[in-house]
Amino acid sequence: MFAxxxxxxxxxxxxxxxxxxxxxxxxxxFKYLGGLIVITLIRAVAERKFxxxxxxxxxxxxxxxxxxxxxYFCEYTAxxxxxxxxxxxxxxxxxxxSILIERVFFKTKLSVSIIAGLVVCVIGVxxxxxxxxxxxxxxxxxxxxxxxxxxxxxxLYNFITARISRTYTELTMAFNxxxxxxxxxxxxxxxxxxxxxxxTPKIILSLAYLGVGSAGTGYLIYVRGxxxxxxxxxxxxxxxxxxxxxxxxWLILGQSLGVMQIAGGLIVIxxxxxxxxxKSRLQKQELKLRLENEIK
Numbered sequence: 398m399f400a401x402x403x404x405x406x407x408x409x410x411x412x413x414x415x416x417x418x419x420x421x422x423x424x425x426x427f428k429y430l431g432g433l434i435v436i437t438l439i440r441a442v443a444e445r446k447f448x449x450x451x452x453x454x455x456x457x458x459x460x461x462x463x464x465x466x467x468x469y470f471c472e473y474t475a476x477x478x479x480x481x482x483x484x485x486x487x488x489x490x491x492x493x494x495s496i497l498i499e500r501v502f503f504k505t506k507l508s509v510s511i512i513a514g515l516v517v518c519v520i521g522v523x524x525x526x527x528x529x530x531x532x533x534x535x536x537x538x539x540x541x542x543x544x545x546x547x548x549x550x551x552x553l554y555n556f557i558t559a560r561i562s563r564t565y566t567e568l569t570m571a572f573n574x575x576x577x578x579x580x581x582x583x584x585x586x587x588x589x590x591x592x593x594x595x596x597t598p599k600i601i602l603s604l605a606y607l608g609v610g611s612a613g614t615g616y617l618i619y620v621r622g623x624x625x626x627x628x629x630x631x632x633x634x635x636x637x638x639x640x641x642x643x644x645x646x647w648l649i650l651g652q653s654l655g656v657m658q659i660a661g662g663l664i665v666i667x668x669x670x671x672x673x674x675x676k677s678r679l680q681k682q683e684l685k686l687r688l689e690n691e692i693k
Contacts, residue, residue: 406641426586431608461577464554471547478540524661555628562624
C-alpha cells in the first residue's frame with residue numbers, strides 16, 4: 398500500500414501533461430484501458446479460467462460507477478466551483494466517513510484517539526497543499542456538494558469491493574472492475590476523442606504509465622488491500638497522497654516546497670501511521686472476540 402501511495406502520487410505529475418490534450422473523463426478511459434490490457438495479460442498467464450457469478454455483475458458495475466466514473470466526475474467538476482486545495486482537504490475526510498459507516502452499520506469499535514488522529518491528519522494535509530483555512534467557506538455550495546459526493550462515492554466503492562472480494566481473486570476483481578469502467582466510459586471517450594496528431598511520444602508515454610502503473614498495477618494492489626486490510630485502513634493510505642504528489646511536483650515539475658509543507662507532510666505521515674496502527678489493533682481485538690464467541 399505504501400508503494401501504491403508513491404505510484405498514485407506520481408500519477409498527478411504525469412496526468413498534468415496528458416490533461417493538456419484530454420478531457421478528464423476521456424483521460425480516465427485511456428488510463429483504465431491501459432490497465433485492463435495489463436491485467437488481461439497477467440490473467441492470461443496466472444488465471445486462465447474466467448469466472449463470474451451473474452448476481453455479482455451488478456456489484457462490479459456499481460464499483461466502476463462509484464469508484465471511477467462518479468468519483469472522477471464529482472472531483473473534476475468540483476474544480477469549477479471551489480479551489481483544488483479545498484477539494485484535497487475534503488477528500489481527506491474519506492477515512493473519517495469510512496469509520497463512521499463502520500460504526501453505524503457494522504457496530505465496530507471507535508476510539509477518541511483515532512478521531513483525533515484523523516483530524517490532525519486533515520490539518521496536516523491543509524499545510525502540505527498550502528491551503529488558506531480562512532477560505533474554507535468562500536466557495537460555492539455546489540462545489541462542496543460535489544467534493545463530498547466524491548468522498549461518499551469512494552467509500553461506497555470500498556465497501557462494495559470488500560463485500561465481493563471474498564469470492565474472487567484480486568486479479569479477477571481488478572479485471573472485472575476495469576472492464577466495466579472501460580465499457581461505461583467508451584461512448585463518452587469516443588465522442589470527445591482528440592485528433593491523432595495529439596498522440597505525441599510524450600503523451601503516449603504518459604498514457605503508458607497511467608495504464609500500466611497507476612491503473613493496472615495500482616488497482617491490483619488496492620483491491621488486495623481492501624480485501625485483506627478492510628475498507629477503512631485502505632482508505633487511510635489515501636491521506637498520504639498529498640504528500641507524495643507534492644514531493645513529485647517538486648521533483649519533476651519544479652513546484653515550490655516550503656518549510657510549512659514539509660512540516661505538514663511530517664504531521665500527515667505520523668498521524669496517519671498512528672491511526673492505521675490503532676485501527677489495526679482494534680480490528681484484531683474484534684476478530685479475537687468474534688472467534689472466541691464462535692468457539693463458545
